[in-house]
Amino acid sequence: MLARASELFLPTLREPPSDAEAASHKLLVRGGFIRQVGAGLWTFLPLGWRVHQKVIQIIREEINAIGGQEMLCPVLTPAELWELSGRITIPQVFRLKDRTGRDFVLGFTHEETMAFHARELQSYKQLPQVWYHFSTKARDEPRPRGGLLRVREFIMKDSYSFDRDFEGLDKSFDKHKQAYDKIFERCGLEVHFVEAESGIMGGKESSGYLAPTGSGENTLIRCENGDYFADYDAARGIPRAPGFPPRLEAPTEIETPDATTIESLAALLGIDPASTSKAMPVVAGDRVVLALVRGDDRLSEEKLVTALGVAYRPATDAEIRDTFGAGGGSIGPVGAKVDVVADDTLREGQFVAGANRDGWHLRGVEAGRDYEPRFADIRQANAGDACPNCGGKLEAQTAIELGHIFKLGTFYSEPFGAKFVDEDGQENPIVMGSYGIGPARTMAAIVEQHHDDRGIEWPAAVAPYDVHIVVIPGQEEHAESIATSLSVAGLDVLVDDRDARAGEKFADADLIGCPVRVTVGRKVAEDGTVDVRERAEGEDKAVSVSELVSTVRERLG
C-alpha cells in the first residue's frame, strides 16, 4: 500500500493547540491524526483512523481467538431496555425522544441490548457464547478532557459472555484476561491488571487495566520491586507504625479547645498524628454509621461502600450534633450509640479520639475495650506505604484505564428473562460477563508511552504506515521506484513527495512517527544507497537499494 503525502489530508501543525496539556493530545493533533469538533467530540483524520483500525484489528484477532463472535448492535436503543435494568437513572445516560415522543437512549455500553438478544439462547447446549462488537458509545460526561482521554462519544470493543454457571463465567473471564494481555502486549503497552470498582456497570467483581502514563485520570499504586499493582481506590498499603504515648488503663478526658482538626490536635498534645483517630459520620440508608480511620489517613469512599454494602452520604452538621451531642471535630466512638466501622490500623494500640463533647478529646482509647467496632480496610493507600507482598515502598503513578472487565452474574439476565434449560429440564438465568476496551484510549496511551520531544514513536504493530520515505528534492524518480518496490513487497508506505525542503519533511516524519524512515537523497544516484533510520533510535544507516526490502522488514521486527 502506497500513500503520497502530496495527496493525503495530513494537516500537521507546527504548534500544539493552546488548550492541550497531555502529550498524546498535543502530538495527535499536531501530527494530523485527530481534530476536535466539540468538547469531547473528535474526528479521526485519515492517519488517526488508520492507527485506530490497526488497534481494532489486533483486538478483533485476539477476541476471535477465544471464540468471540463479532456482530453489531444499534447505538440508538429504546428506553424500555434501560428501565428494565434500572440504569435509566444514571446521569451520564444520553436520552432523547423521537417525533412521537417515545423515549430513546444512546447506549453507553450494551449489556441491556446483549441481554435482550440472549433471550434467544434457550438450552445449555448453546452455552457458552461470547458475543462482541465495536460500536459507538455516547456518554453525557460532565467534563470531557485531555484529548482522547475522556470523551463524550467513542468507539468501544465490548464483549459479553454467556455461561450456564459461575464456574463457566470464571473461565470466560480468564480467557478475556489472557486475550487482553496479548492485545496490550501487541500494542507495545505497559499495562497492569488491577482490582477496580464496578461503578455504574452493576455486578459483582470487576477489574481494570491501567496503563501508566504522563497524563490520565487514574492512579496506579505500584511497589518499587514490581510485585504489587493496584488501583488507587482499591490498593492495600501497609502504613508506618505510629509512635504511641504511654498506655492508659482507661480513656482519659483532656480539654482540647479549638482543636477540631488532626493537625491542630496533634500539635496541641505534642503527639504523632498517627496515634490519633479520625471519625467520619455517614448516613447509610436510614442509619448513621461512624467510620473511623487513623488520624494521618484518608477514608477511601470506595472501600467504605464495599464495607457497608450500600451507598452512603456524609452526615449533615445537624445529624452529627443530634446523634453525638457534639460538633464534627469532637466526635468519637466511645459511648456513641451508632455502628462503628474501624479501619484495620486501629486494631492494636491506644489512640486519641473525640470525646463527643465540644472541645474535649479522650486519650488512651482502645478498640475492643472502650468500643466495639467492626473492622474493615477502609483507608486510602498512600505512596510511601509498605507493599503488602514484600514490604517495599509503594509508589503512585498517573495512569489511563484502557479496559474494564466485569463479572456481571445474573444482574441483567434476571430482569431480562434471559434463561436456559439445563439437562434436568430446569430453567436457570444465564450468567453474564462483560469486557470493554477503548481503542482510542489505547491509542492515546500508546502515544503517552512512546514519544519524545519531536513526536510520536509508534510501535510497528499500530503505526499508520510501516515506512516513511523522505524524498530529497531532485530524487523524485528514484524515490518513486523505491516506494513502489517497498509497497509491492507488502509494506505500507508513506512517501513524502511534497514540494518542500528536507528539514520540513524530516520534522514531519519525526512528528508522525512511523517506525522506519528511508531518506532518498543524492547518494542513491552515486552509490545506490539510501539512509534507513528507526524512529526510536535515531541513527541513519546507508543501505543499498537492492537490500532495502529485507532491511526494512528486519527493522520492523
Add this chain to the structure above:
RNA sequence: CGGGGCGUAGCUCAGCCUGGUUAGAGUGCUGCCUUUGGGAGGCAGAAGUCGCGAGUUCGAAUCUCGCCGCCCCGACCA
C-alpha cells in the same frame, strides 16, 4: 453542578485597562526569485461576521448586561 480562565486570520497570540481613520504580528497559505540532507532567505499577495445578541455612545474588538462555546481545578465517573 461550584470555582477560575479564555474567545481577534487555518494555527499561536498582541491590541481591550485609558473607546476614535483602513484591526496587527509570527507561523501557515498563494505566486515569483533564490535556496535545497533537519522547519533557510527575499519580493508580492490572499485571508478576520474581533463568539452571538442587546445596551451605553457622535463613534465599540475596547465599556455594560445577557447568552453561547472552549479550557483548567473541584465534584462526578468507564
